[in-house]
Structures are given as structure tokens and as C-alpha cells.
Amino acid sequence: MTTRDRTHDPQAPGLAALAGLIADETRAACLLALLDGRAWTAGELARHAGVAASTLSEHLGKLVAGGLLSEERQGRHRYVRLADARVAQLVEDLAAQVSPRVSRRPRSLRESSAGSAMARGRTCYDHLAGRLGIAVTDALTVRGLLRQDTGFALTEAGLTWFDSAGIGLDRKGRRPLARACLDWTERRPHLAGVAGAALCRHALDTGWCVRIGSERAVKVTPTGERALSDLLGIEASALR
Amino acid sequence: MTTRDRTHDPQAPGLAALAGLIADETRAACLLALLDGRAWTAGELARHAGVAASTLSEHLGKLVAGGLLSEERQGRHRYVRLADARVAQLVEDLAAQVSPRVSRRPRSLRESSAGSAMARGRTCYDHLAGRLGIAVTDALTVRGLLRQDTGFALTEAGLTWFDSAGIGLDRKGRRPLARACLDWTERRPHLAGVAGAALCRHALDTGWCVRIGSERAVKVTPTGERALSDLLGIEASALR
DNA sequence: GTCACAGTTCGGTGACCGCCGAACCGTCCG
DNA sequence: CGGACGGTTCGGCGGTCACCGAACTGTGAC
Numbered sequence: 001m002t003t004r005d006r007t008h009d010p011q012a013p014g015l016a017a018l019a020g021l022i023a024d025e026t027r028a029a030c031l032l033a034l035l036d037g038r039a040w041t042a043g044e045l046a047r048h049a050g051v052a053a054s055t056l057s058e059h060l061g062k063l064v065a066g067g068l069l070s071e072e073r074q075g076r077h078r079y080v081r082l083a084d085a086r087v088a089q090l091v092e093d094l095a096a097q098v099s100p101r102v103s104r105r106p107r108s109l110r111e112s113s114a115g116s117a118m119a120r121g122r123t124c125y126d127h128l129a130g131r132l133g134i135a136v137t138d139a140l141t142v143r144g145l146l147r148q149d150t151g152f153a154l155t156e157a158g159l160t161w162f163d164s165a166g167i168g169l170d171r172k173g174r175r176p177l178a179r180a181c182l183d184w185t186e187r188r189p190h191l192a193g194v195a196g197a198a199l200c201r202h203a204l205d206t207g208w209c210v211r212i213g214s215e216r217a218v219k220v221t222p223t224g225e226r227a228l229s230d231l232l233g234i235e236a237s238a239l240r
Numbered sequence: 241m242t243t244r245d246r247t248h249d250p251q252a253p254g255l256a257a258l259a260g261l262i263a264d265e266t267r268a269a270c271l272l273a274l275l276d277g278r279a280w281t282a283g284e285l286a287r288h289a290g291v292a293a294s295t296l297s298e299h300l301g302k303l304v305a306g307g308l309l310s311e312e313r314q315g316r317h318r319y320v321r322l323a324d325a326r327v328a329q330l331v332e333d334l335a336a337q338v339s340p341r342v343s344r345r346p347r348s349l350r351e352s353s354a355g356s357a358m359a360r361g362r363t364c365y366d367h368l369a370g371r372l373g374i375a376v377t378d379a380l381t382v383r384g385l386l387r388q389d390t391g392f393a394l395t396e397a398g399l400t401w402f403d404s405a406g407i408g409l410d411r412k413g414r415r416p417l418a419r420a421c422l423d424w425t426e427r428r429p430h431l432a433g434v435a436g437a438a439l440c441r442h443a444l445d446t447g448w449c450v451r452i453g454s455e456r457a458v459k460v461t462p463t464g465e466r467a468l469s470d471l472l473g474i475e476a477s478a479l480r
Numbered sequence: 481g482t483c484a485c486a487g488t489t490c491g492g493t494g495a496c497c498g499c500c501g502a503a504c505c506g507t508c509c510g
Numbered sequence: 511c512g513g514a515c516g517g518t519t520c521g522g523c524g525g526t527c528a529c530c531g532a533a534c535t536g537t538g539a540c
Contacts, residue, residue, distance in 0.1 A: 009272050009273065011268075011335050011338065011424070012266075012268040012272055013265055013268075014335075015271075015334055015335050015338055016262065016264055016267070016268040017263075018334055018338055018339075019259045019260070019261075019262035019263035019268070019334060020256065020259070022263075023257075023259035023262075024528070025256040025528095026252075026528080026529095027256070028252040028256040028259070029249050029252035031255075032251055032252055032255065041486080041488060042488095043485090043487080046487095048249075048407040050530075051530090052531075053487065054487085054488070054489080054490090054529085054530070054532095055528070055529055056487095057487060058489095058529090059490055059528085061488090075486090075536095075537055076485070076486045076487070076536065076537040076538070077486065078486080078487065088334075090334065091255075093330060093333060094258055094259060095254075097326065097330055098251065098257075098258055113481075124527090129312055133332040147391075147393050148416075149411075149417065150393045150394040150395070150417050151391065151392050151393025151394055151416060151417055151418035151433070152391050152393060152419070153387050153390045153391025153393035154390060154391055155390070159390065171389075176392060177391055179392070179420075180416065184251075184374035193391070227520090264498075265498095281517095282517065283515095283516060283517080291499075292501080293516075293518085294520090295500070297517060297518055298518090298519090299498085299500095301518090315506090315507055315508070315516090316507040316515070316516045316517070317507095317517085318515065318516080318518095365521085395491080
């Protein structure tokens with residue numbers, strides 16, 4: 001037995017080990033990048049994090065072994081993605097907990113514009129976040145499709161709305177239909193869970209919004225502005 | 241500037257730093273112990289974790305500086321507790337994420353009975369968890385007081401029930417009235433949030449259950465069995 | 481076959497950090 | 511006042527770990 005055995009709480013080693021996986025700046029940067037829900041290659045992540053390929057390879061090994069990432073080998077590429085929605089939620093929760101960095105001034109114009117694009121609209125693994133996510137969530141709430149006053153759940157009218165909008169909801173799995181996800185830019189809850197994922201997928205599939213850049217940021221298209229206005233009464237000004 | 245500056249994600253350092261606070265076995269043991277919602281002295285925690293007082297003092301300094309703990313000095317004592325419900329939720333979420341340790345055999349009879357007592361009923365910061373928490377949540381759901389099929393929220397009938405049971409709900413703050421907390425023993429959601437906290441407080445105040453041992457575990461009293469049966473139709477057998 | 485390229489393995493290095501005991505500072509009590 | 515006790519500070523030690531470059535494996539392209 002190499003580890004010491006002092007504390008009597010059987011959960012402590014596991015908890016520390018899990019946190020330890022996230023407690024490295026390079027690995028944290030990878031997890032945040034992977035929050036876009038897509039699969040990245042090891043090389044892309046290495047360049048993104050600014051470390052040698054060999055270094056990143058070791059990091060990926062740990063993250064996969066720890067169950068945070070799933071991998072898929074294709075030819076000479078190693079694709080990794082977040083293991084599941086629960087991992088994504090965990091990372092997002094941790095990121096939201098980070099002390100609100102007030103008035104941090106961006107170091108460059110590029111970073112500044114990228115930051116504000118992220119604040120306007122982005123995906124959070126599989127659902128919409130940023131001001132866009134907030135606007136949609138608020139609109140659903142105001143129209144009585146979503147209840148936030150007694151918890152966080154769709155109403156009967158909400159179920160009907162999703163159905164008539166042609167957005168199918170898979171109610172089979174164990175994943176909650178609606179769940180609140182705390183936004184780290186707006187610090188307000190927005191719609192996640194099965195409904196949030198379906199809505200985001202629909203928005204990307206039908207061209208309501210498109211991904212910009214190589215990361216999480218998304219932009220609402222003119223088509224999307226019209227659809228959001230028609231279906232939910234969202235003013236275009238609320239998205240800027 | 242001493243830290244390196246490679247990744248372009250401004251969140252990565254903060255995320256890694258936060259996870260780093262939890263990524264130590266001793267600090268993890270402290271956080272888990274503090275999940276009972278009470279204030280512990282530094283000495284108690286040092287004995288609990290099995291390290292020297294000087295070591296633990298440094299750990300507490302980091303946890304307080306990182307905003308995970310709040311402290312209160314009284315005479316020669318230093319009391320610490322979890323900073324707020326959000327920190328508690330974070331720790332519980334992380335603990336629940338830890339790979340389900342199947343068939344881990346307890347090392348001693350004491351640990352074994354302590355474990356099963358925790359599985360029967362315990363508090364999770366400020367609300368009920370374990371089989372007790374699950375039983376209450378299920379009963380609320382079956383009786384139409386709580387909806388879990390479209391999210392997680394109290395119903396109108398649920399609000400009335402809390403009112404008629406004499407359990408006041410503070411709907412002022414920003415904290416959600418009802419929220420799902422995933423149980424690490426049962427791996428099922430149970431009631432947290434304002435309603436969960438109020439119910440737990442009421443249960444302890446009126447003697448429905450009492451704390452056993454020095455930690456999170458609670459036991460249902462005969463009075464409590466009657467109350468739970470009368471108010472929610474919970475069979476005593478569901479609590480064993 | 482040959483070259484380019486993605487990824488991995490490995491040895492070595494340096495920094496970080498958790499740990500302890502010893503000395504020290506306050507508080508409480510007799 | 512003096513002694514017990516809770517907590518903190520400090521120096522030093524040892525282990526862990528992220529990092530890199532170099533050598534290597536395997537895939538894909540020409």
C-alpha cells in the first residue's frame with residue numbers, strides 16, 4: 001500500500017483524484033475547449049493549450065483513464081470528447097463557481113471581440129448559453145412554457161410548444177427533461193437538459209444560428225432572428 | 241509575471257486553481273466532513289483527517305482564501321464551515337461523479353455500520369439525503385406535490401402542502417425553491433434547494449429525525465415515522 | 481519505397497506542495 | 511502569575527508531477 005491511510009472517509013481519495021484531473025491548467029484548458037461538444041484531435045488540443053504533443057498525450061491518457069473523456073481512434077488521429085453530459089455539467093459548474101472576475105481587462109482586441117462574441121451566444125456542451133441562452137429561457141418563462149418560480153420544469157404548454165415547433169423530446173432516458181445551468185457570463189440560469197439540447201440542435205440544424213470561429217461561440221442568423229421573434233417574441237435587440 | 245501564459249482561455253487558470261483546492265486528499269476529507277453543514281474547529285478537522293495541526297492550519301488558510309470556506313474566530317478557536325450552499329452543491333456533485341465504487345468491502349465493522357447508517361439517512365449540507373431523502377422525494381412525487389417528469393419543480397399542490405404542514409418557504413432569495421441533488425449512494429435525485437432545506441430543518445427541529453454520531457448520518461425517530469406516514473404515506477420499511 | 485505527419489514512450493529536470501516538528505502567540509483557567 | 515491548550519509560522523524534507531526533446535511506431539500520401 002503506497003498511499004497513506006489516515007482519513008476515515010472512504011470518499012476522500014476518489015474526490016481528490018477527480019479534482020486532481022481538473023487541477024492542471026493545461027488539462028483545464030482542454031476541458032473548457034471540449035465544452036463545445038465536439039471531438040478534437042490531440043494535436044489541435046496541444047496547439048490550443050500551447051504545450052508539446054508529448055505532454056498533451058500524457059494528459060489525454062489521464063483524462064480518459066479518469067472517465068472524463070472518451071476517445072475514438074481514426075487512422076493516425078486520436079479524437080477525444082467529453083465523456084457525457086454529466087461531465088460537461090461538472091466542468092461548467094466548476095467554471096461558474098470561479099470567483100466572478102470583475103473588470104478584467106482583455107489583453108488584446110482579438111481576445112476582447114472573442115470574449116464578447118462568447119458573451120452574446122455560445123453553446124455549453126449541447127445547449128445554448130450566453131445572452132442568447134438567457135433570452136430564450138426568459139422568453140419561455142414569460143410565455144408560461146417554463147416554470148422557474150417553484151423549481152425548474154417545463155409546463156404542459158411548454159411540452160405542446162416543443163411539439164408544435166417540431167422539436168422532438170426524447171423522454172426515455174434518465175436525463176432530466178429540463179435543468180437549470182448557471183451561466184458564467186450572465187450568472188443567471190438557462191435551459192439545459194434534454195429540452196435544452198434538443199432546442200440547440202434544432203437551432204443549429206435549421207440555421208437559426210451558426211458556429212463562429214473554432215470554439216463555442218455562435219451567431220444568430222437573420223433567419224434565426226425571425227424564428228425567435230415569431231415563436232418566442234424575442235426582440236433582436238435582446239441578443240446584442 | 242511568474243505563471244506561464246500559453247493557453248488563450250482566460251478561464252483555465254481559475255478553473256485549475258479551484259479544482260486544485262479540492263485535489264488534495266486531506267482537504268477533500270475536510271470538505272466532505274463539512275458537508276454536514278455545521279462549523280468545525282481546526283483541531284477537530286485535524287484529528288478527523290489524521291494530520292498535524294500545523295498542516296491543517298495551512299489547508300484551512302487555502303480553503304478560506306479560495307472562498308470555499310468561511311471562518312469565524314471565537315476566543316482561541318477557529319470555526320470553519322462551507323461558505324454557502326453552492327459550494328456544498330459543488331462538493332456533492334463532484335463526490336457523486338466519482339466512479340461508483342462497486343463492491344468495496346468495508347475494512348472494519350465500525351466502518352461498515354457507519355456506512356450503512358449513512359446510506360439509510362443523512363444530511364447533504366442542508367437537506368435530507370440517503371434512502372430517507374429518496375423516500376421523501378418519491379412520496380412527494382407520487383402525491384403530485386413535486387414534478388420530476390418535465391424537470392424538477394414543486395406543484396401548486398406542493399406549495400399548499402408545505403404551507404399546511406407549517407413549513408415556511410422563503411421565496412425571496414435567488415436560490416431555487418426546488419432543485420435536484422444526485423445521491424451518491426442511491427444514484428437518484430432527491431429534493432434540495434429552499435424546500436429541501438426547509439424540510440430538513442423542520443425534520444430536525446420537530447424531532448422527526450436526530451443526528452447520530454458526529455457526522456452527517458441521521459436516524460428517523462418513532463415520532464418521525466408517524467409524521468412521515470401521516471403526511472406523506474411513507475412506510476417505515478422504506479427507511480431501512 | 482519514401483517522405484510527411486500524428487501520436488506515443490521514455491529519461492531527465494525542475495518546480496511545486498503536503499508533511500512534520502519546533503518555536504511561538506493568544507486565550508482560558510486555576 | 512503560571513500552566514494548559516488551540517492555533518499559527520517557519521525551515522526543511524521528500525515525493526509527485528508537468529514539462530520537454532529525442533527516439534520510435536504507425537498511418538496516409540505521393
